[in-house]
Amino acid sequence: MRVIILNTGTELLLGDEQDAHLAFIAREIFPLGLRITERRTVPDGEAIRDTVAELFSRAEILFVTGGLGPTTDDITREIVADVVGLEMYQDPQLLTSLRRRLAARRIKWTSRIARQADVPAGAQILPNENGSASGLYLKANINPRIPSPHLFLLPGPPRELQPMFRASVMPFLRSFVQVSGSIEQRLYKIACMGESTVEEAIGEKVLAVPGIELGYCARPGEVDVRIIGKSDAVSRAEAIIKTQLGPSIFSGTEESLEEVIVKLLTARHETLGVAESCTGGLLANRITNVPGASKVFVAGYVCYANQAKSDMLDVDPKLIEKHGAVSEPVARALAEHARVCARSTFALATTGIAGPTGGSPEKPVGTVYIALAGPGEIVAKKLFFPSDRETFKQLAVQAAFDLLRRNIIGT
Amino acid sequence: MRVIILNTGTELLLGDEQDAHLAFIAREIFPLGLRITERRTVPDGEAIRDTVAELFSRAEILFVTGGLGPTTDDITREIVADVVGLEMYQDPQLLTSLRRRLAARRIKWTSRIARQADVPAGAQILPNENGSASGLYLKANINPRIPSPHLFLLPGPPRELQPMFRASVMPFLRSFVQVSGSIEQRLYKIACMGESTVEEAIGEKVLAVPGIELGYCARPGEVDVRIIGKSDAVSRAEAIIKTQLGPSIFSGTEESLEEVIVKLLTARHETLGVAESCTGGLLANRITNVPGASKVFVAGYVCYANQAKSDMLDVDPKLIEKHGAVSEPVARALAEHARVCARSTFALATTGIAGPTGGSPEKPVGTVYIALAGPGEIVAKKLFFPSDRETFKQLAVQAAFDLLRRNIIGT
Numbered sequence: 001m002r003v004i005i006l007n008t009g010t011e012l013l014l015g016d017e018q019d020a021h022l023a024f025i026a027r028e029i030f031p032l033g034l035r036i037t038e039r040r041t042v043p044d045g046e047a048i049r050d051t052v053a054e055l056f057s058r059a060e061i062l063f064v065t066g067g068l069g070p071t072t073d074d075i076t077r078e079i080v081a082d083v084v085g086l087e088m089y090q091d092p093q094l095l096t097s098l099r100r101r102l103a104a105r106r107i108k109w110t111s112r113i114a115r116q117a118d119v120p121a122g123a124q125i126l127p128n129e130n131g132s133a134s135g136l137y138l139k140a141n142i143n144p145r146i147p148s149p150h151l152f153l154l155p156g157p158p159r160e161l162q163p164m165f166r167a168s169v170m171p172f173l174r175s176f177v178q179v180s181g182s183i184e185q186r187l188y189k190i191a192c193m194g195e196s197t198v199e200e201a202i203g204e205k206v207l208a209v210p211g212i213e214l215g216y217c218a219r220p221g222e223v224d225v226r227i228i229g230k231s232d233a234v235s236r237a238e239a240i241i242k243t244q245l246g247p248s249i250f251s252g253t254e255e256s257l258e259e260v261i262v263k264l265l266t267a268r269h270e271t272l273g274v275a276e277s278c279t280g281g282l283l284a285n286r287i288t289n290v291p292g293a294s295k296v297f298v299a300g301y302v303c304y305a306n307q308a309k310s311d312m313l314d315v316d317p318k319l320i321e322k323h324g325a326v327s328e329p330v331a332r333a334l335a336e337h338a339r340v341c342a343r344s345t346f347a348l349a350t351t352g353i354a355g356p357t358g359g360s361p362e363k364p365v366g367t368v369y370i371a372l373a374g375p376g377e378i379v380a381k382k383l384f385f386p387s388d389r390e391t392f393k394q395l396a397v398q399a400a401f402d403l404l405r406r407n408i409i410g411t
Numbered sequence: 412m413r414v415i416i417l418n419t420g421t422e423l424l425l426g427d428e429q430d431a432h433l434a435f436i437a438r439e440i441f442p443l444g445l446r447i448t449e450r451r452t453v454p455d456g457e458a459i460r461d462t463v464a465e466l467f468s469r470a471e472i473l474f475v476t477g478g479l480g481p482t483t484d485d486i487t488r489e490i491v492a493d494v495v496g497l498e499m500y501q502d503p504q505l506l507t508s509l510r511r512r513l514a515a516r517r518i519k520w521t522s523r524i525a526r527q528a529d530v531p532a533g534a535q536i537l538p539n540e541n542g543s544a545s546g547l548y549l550k551a552n553i554n555p556r557i558p559s560p561h562l563f564l565l566p567g568p569p570r571e572l573q574p575m576f577r578a579s580v581m582p583f584l585r586s587f588v589q590v591s592g593s594i595e596q597r598l599y600k601i602a603c604m605g606e607s608t609v610e611e612a613i614g615e616k617v618l619a620v621p622g623i624e625l626g627y628c629a630r631p632g633e634v635d636v637r638i639i640g641k642s643d644a645v646s647r648a649e650a651i652i653k654t655q656l657g658p659s660i661f662s663g664t665e666e667s668l669e670e671v672i673v674k675l676l677t678a679r680h681e682t683l684g685v686a687e688s689c690t691g692g693l694l695a696n697r698i699t700n701v702p703g704a705s706k707v708f709v710a711g712y713v714c715y716a717n718q719a720k721s722d723m724l725d726v727d728p729k730l731i732e733k734h735g736a737v738s739e740p741v742a743r744a745l746a747e748h749a750r751v752c753a754r755s756t757f758a759l760a761t762t763g764i765a766g767p768t769g770g771s772p773e774k775p776v777g778t779v780y781i782a783l784a785g786p787g788e789i790v791a792k793k794l795f796f797p798s799d800r801e802t803f804k805q806l807a808v809q810a811a812f813d814l815l816r817r818n819i820i821g822t
Contacts, residue, residue, distance in 0.1 A: 010626075011626050011628070012433070012450075013433070013437060013446065013447045013448070013449075013450065014437050014438075014441075014446070014447075014626060014637070015433055015434030015435065015436070015437030015438050015447075018429060018431075018434065019430070020429075022423070022424070022426055022430075022452070023426030023429065024426065025426070026424060026425050026426030027425075027426050030425075035424065035425070036424045036425075036426075037424070037453075037454070037458070038424075038451065038452065038453055038458070038462075039423075039424065039450075039451065039452035040449065040450070040451055040452075041433070041449065041450035041451075042448075042449055043448070047448070047449070194518060195480065195481070195482060196480075196481045196482070196518070196521060196523060196524060197518075197519070199481070199482045199483070199523065200519075200521055200523070203482065203483060207483065213421075214483075214484070215421050215422055215425075215455075215484060216422075216482055216484070217422040218480075218568070224422075226422070226425070274713075276692075276695075276711075279699075280695055280696055280698070280699025280700070280704070280708075280711075281687075281692035281693070281694070281695025281696035281697075281698075281699060281711050281713065282692065282696045282699075283692070284687075284691055284692025284695070284696075284711075284713040284715075285690075285691055285692035285693045285695075285696040285804075286692075287691070287692075288690075288691025288692060288693075288713075288715065288765075288804075289691070289800065289801055289804070291766075291767055291768075291800055292768075293691070293715075294715060294716070294769075297691075297715050297716075298715060298716045298718070298719055299712075299713060299714055299715060299716060299719035299722070299723060300687075300691075300692050300695075300711070300712075300713030300715070301710075301711075301712070301713070301723070302685075302692065302695040302699075302710060302711030302712070302713065303710055304695075304699065304704075304705060304708050304709060304710055304711070305705070305708075305709045305710060307709070307754070308709055308710035308753065311710070311752065311753075311754075312710060312712075312723070312752075341722065341723075342719065342722075343718070343722075354699075355702075356702055357702075357703075358705075384516075386515075386516075387541060387570070388541070388570055389700065389702055390700055391570055393696075393699075393700070
């Protein structure tokens with residue numbers, strides 16, 4: 001089915017607000033075999049009218065988001081009723097529940113708020129548990145004289161749209177969507193390999209499987225490979241991907257590298273400390289984003305200044321003087337001492353030059369050493385990530401996490 | 412002018428990837444008097460062809476993002492050349508610079524990468540400083556037989572697109588866009604105030620200024636207020652905003668709170684250390700994202716486990732036992748000891764319950780204490796941010812940074 005999202009809102013096109021609806025709706029409807037075939041974003045006002053009218057001939061399911069609020073620029077309801085050729089009426093039940101809602105919140109009643117109780121004749125109301133703007137569902141061709149798709153009008157704020165979508169939109173979709181059930185999707189997350197290297201390893205072989213769709217998505221230090229197809233094609237493609245990429249695949253779900261690490265360490269009752277110079281807290285921050293991180297993460301030493309490396313982790317100032325703070329011996333010392341100080345099973349360390357300044361001919365911006373101390377030998381790696389500061393930090397963190405992951409699983 | 416963005420990428424419609432281009436481009440082109448009038452998102456493949464062809468009659472400037480990479484699903488170049496009716500040729504200079512780029516990064520050369528040197532005849536190349544996919548500019552009606560808008564093909568990754576846009580796209584836009592010069596835009600960033608509180612303070616008064624457009628954008632711990640209008644209207648609105656919000660405004664530019672802090676500390680030759688429990692490294696990470704942070708940031712103690720609070724910062728275990736790790740006395744001790752250990756002018760500390768577990772009736776999930784030690788008295792604050800884990804961390808960090816900022820500027 002042709003499924004189109006129309007996001008309305010001048011603020012979206014001014015770039016003030018990120019649209020979160022596409023990602024949410026795409027994932028919700030995927031199990032029904034539905035995919036979003038197009039997304040449009042238009043400003044408030046007459047552009048909505050033109051676009052809604054145009055999309056009537058293209059969409060079979062149309063989600064319109066935004067413009068259901070009480071303010072003067074919220075005119076989606078009226079425009080849609082007009083295009084579909086339906087009268088508006090004030091829904092008395094909706095009016096009552098609006099009054100009750102505002103009273104409970106001690107918000108003053110205004111005539112503008114009452115507009116939110118106006119609905120096109122025949123529309124079904126989608127209750128909003130988290131705001132005053134109800135959603136609306138107009139079934140396909142609700143006005144026999146005007147062809148139209150299944151039409152859902154949804155509120156703009158994600159925290160209102162999302163529960164409404166799950167509670168009220170999904171049941172309607174299920175009522176008229178034939179779930180084929182045969183199309184499957186798989187995701188493989190690969191650490192520390194470039195997109196072109198990944199493609200070289202799997203691209204041709206996977207695309208030789210009839211009926212498979214293959215997509216890549218590259219992030220700093222990570223490539224997501226997605227295959228879509230019928231069950232048997234997906235199985236064949238999966239076998240190829242697993243053979244070719246093996247332990248470079250760190251996850252077959254949406255799990256992040258840090259989630260994988262927290263899970264691995266938790267299962268083994270092992271712990272982690274980190275010593276960060278160039279990554280400046282990003283290692284610790286990403287690990288502590290994972291719920292339950294406190295079971296495995298003990299301490300992070302963000303020893304940014306050279307003095308701090310000695311003060312916090314007792315790194316010999318002479319070692320720093322001899323090799324420089326950005327060097328393998330210092331990386332090793334940081335990891336080793338962090339492991340002792342944190343009393344943890346493992347410790348990761350990073351030291352490098354994030355830039356934009358601080359590089360030299362022999363240690364240019366982008367140079368980084370990572371080290372891992374654990375029950376076995378200390379291992380260290382020199383890497384080179386010439387990029388902007390934040391990407392550099394992310395690449396270094398991915399490399400450090402992957403070093404730990406591979407060490408734990410023994411590959 | 413009708414300015415349209417076409418985002419291409421199956422991954423965008425599957426919801427795997429957020430589109431960051433709209434927001435960036437909207438802000439860049441605003442000073443030229445340009446606004447984005449529509450944004451479309453379509454999957455890779457033939458949908459690109461249909462949409463590009465359709466948009467030729469609607470757009471005067473068309474930005475197409477994505478699909479310029481080396482993989483088989485990157486076919487934007489070819490589709491556009493086809494629709495515009497231009498031959499593709501291999502650009503020898505581009506090929507040479509691609510080879511050089513890959514050699515410098517020690518990445519293996521593959522024939523697929525060479526595809527990135529294919530360009531439509533007459534197109535101008537937009538160099539990519541941060542990736543291998545060059546952008547392309549095709550001037551309006553480049554093929555006299557086929558009407559077309561000014562057409563920019565841009566790479567998908569934001570860190571590649573953004574510098575390219577500033578360096579290479581803007582000069583082309585300036586060459587053919589008449590800048591009216593009379594419309595101005597101002598941005599005010601406000602810390603630690605809710606959107607509705609900000610609106611209550613300024614909304615009615617600002618909107619009473621004729622010809623002013625007012626927009627809000629709420630992020631965790633931050634509200635951006637944007638006004639747009641003619642010069643005199645903007646000046647009047649600005650006076651109102653400054654009177655009403657005063658020192659709550661931390662920036663009148665795109666600067667982040669951490670950039671403001673690094674700037675303030677740098678100017679005063681002062682330094683900062685942080686002790687983080689519940690924020691788990693986010694304070695350090697955000698400060699070290701700022702280029703030049705090493706001038707002011709000394710050390711971060713991510714003392715996640717209770718033991719680490721004593722080991723790293725010598726917090727008396729009895730203090731923790733008596734008051735709990737999440738308490739004002741412990742927050743104060745962390746800040747005080749971090750300042751001593753880091754030998755810094757200031758130290759910030761956080762301790763709280765990020766959740767989803769770990770709460771209790773008297774200290775529910777969302778409870779956080781922040782403290783600041785400096786040359787004056789130690790100050791501490793108890794706050795409550797009942798939200799998801801990452802939002803909680805961001806809110807706590809915003810509150811801590813703002814405490815420091817206000818302390819430095821004395822408000």
